Amino acid sequence: MLSERRLQVLRAIVQDYVGTEEPVGSKALTERHNLGVSPATVRNDMAALEDEGFIAQPHTSAGRIPTDKGYRLFVDKLAGVKPMTPPERRAIQNFLEGAVDLDDVVARTVRLLAQLTRQVAVVQYPSLTRSTVRHVELLSLAPARLMLVLITDTGRVEQRMVDCPAPFGEASLADLRARLNSRVAGRRFSDVPSLVEDLAEAFGAEDRGTVSTVLSTLLETLVEENEERLMIGGTANLTRFGHDFPLVIRPVLEALEEQVVLLKLLGEAKDPGVTVRIGHENAHEGLNSTSVVSVGYGSGGEAVAKLGVVGPTRMDYPGTMGAVRAVARYVGQILAES
């Protein structure tokens, strides 16, 4: 186990490196942090930290920089989450309260996160699967063509075309609409399948095919995972990546365009609190030199979606985690109110 002082040395290295973006040496360390020991001692500690794989030197006769493992230890043991200041909190709240609809909430959240953290922000739209149904509507577009519209409690609207196996009368349509709504309105998506499974039985033989088709379309819509949209912003902050950045930035931009990758990335974070994935901990190799800080947010107690930021491994973890957590909290409040 590492001694207390060695951990302090690691903490100091991380802080300095994050601040200066340059390898940090033993002398500079003792000058900027009063560790109470001489550079020589720090050098021994650094050698030990290097043996353990927490820091590395880019080349001989240069200072040390933290490794992914070093950042991991820093995040887990050496740093807390830096809370937002009251003025910051007020600013967040004010900014988000101006939103007029769901799209706007998400858009504002992205901009806010990007500004606060000065990094790339990713916000997932509130997910269907944990939401509840506000209303289901059926419209007849043509004799054998229906449109199914699903409205969620988060204000989201999904629509699907339904091709009926047989013509479907207006009366049947109204009947189905009424029955559907009485059963599922206000219920959670996850409960819907069991609530509607016997619904077709209430209809005459000629309509059953259509009813089944409608129901299965509805169920598909509920689970449709490609509907998990997300919004990203602040990509201009990628330019703050560092000197070698042309090589780094490209795979990151590519990864950001692959929504699937991002959704998986956010989805992997299972913690109730803020999750940090550092460098190679990210499965996608384009993101191997980035860290992802994410957290769930939701209108009630439960999380319905995730948000987070993507930035260089060399980032201000406490500050970023604080910002992400605060934004998630206020977005949750806004969603609960609306």
Added chain:
Amino acid sequence: MLSERRLQVLRAIVQDYVGTEEPVGSKALTERHNLGVSPATVRNDMAALEDEGFIAQPHTSAGRIPTDKGYRLFVDKLAGVKPMTPPERRAIQNFLEGAVDLDDVVARTVRLLAQLTRQVAVVQYPSLTRSTVRHVELLSLAPARLMLVLITDTGRVEQRMVDCPAPFGEASLADLRARLNSRVAGRRFSDVPSLVEDLAEAFGAEDRGTVSTVLSTLLETLVEENEERLMIGGTANLTRFGHDFPLVIRPVLEALEEQVVLLKLLGEAKDPGVTVRIGHENAHEGLNSTSVVSVGYGSGGEAVAKLGVVGPTRMDYPGTMGAVRAVARYVGQILAES
């Protein structure tokens, strides 16, 4: 007026520079294009072209590169639009035909454009203002709360909440729904206002307030300009910008995140054909070192939205214009079919 040969020299300079990304000198020009004259002659021509402001040298004793004005002349007079090859056309068509809904069409279009041109692609969602109404639906969410759903012929769905001044019965609701649809279904958005202006008169005094509210909400929805969403992609191609790119790429990324800027950019292009805006011709200064190639597309004869690409001024204009035009054409076809 410039002689024919001088124009050829300019064309050659543009082509070489686009290919090599390096200033092109007189000797290299004569070697790669058989102009039939010696380097010395070309040098005189180049001096003339420089006097006229079509080319410039980055520094003494370097070759010449085209200026914005030079590219402008090249695009206007010296180059045509390079048509796609049949295999390319087939590929475009196949790729777009796999789309399942409007979002997918737009998403695929963005990816396609980005891939074909190897640049940043921007696609505006089919605009409401020139579309036609497929269906209007009204749902009662609460006694004095309605939801208005508008379905367009492009498959887009817009919804709005309507708070009624007075409770509104189911019968009145059905009546209004039927009357609304009989008047506006299949009509162009621009015709709707005059078609519904006297609709409230058909209702009893107690319902008129609500009907008016619904109608004004509908009209708002039709013109709502912030609904002009767009999708961008291929930002990873920004890394191909050049050597000095850290400085150039940042304002471009910022501009791309300002949807307002992009919409204005696309909106400015009034030509029926492909529009090219080169360098400083773009109002937004973040885009001063980029060119924007855009074109309208639509399901019928008329354009309902725009799409285009953003890339370095040093781009393959004929090829890019060809790709943009071809994609617009096929997207139009797809929209017309669905």
Added chain:
DNA sequence: CCTGGCACTCACGGCGTGCGAGTGCCAGAC
């Protein structure tokens, strides 16, 4: 276990230089 001292390493930046691509100009040829 900490400290000061010491020898060593090596990236970085400044400097000088040779190279060569490219230019402008001019006198002569067609």
Added chain:
DNA sequence: GTCTGGCACTCGCACGCCGTGAGTGCCAGG
């Protein structure tokens, strides 16, 4: 007049050299 070959000139760039200094590892002594 227009084109051409020749020529002197410019100047950015790549290269190699080297001094500097930050940083290191090791060791003997407190």
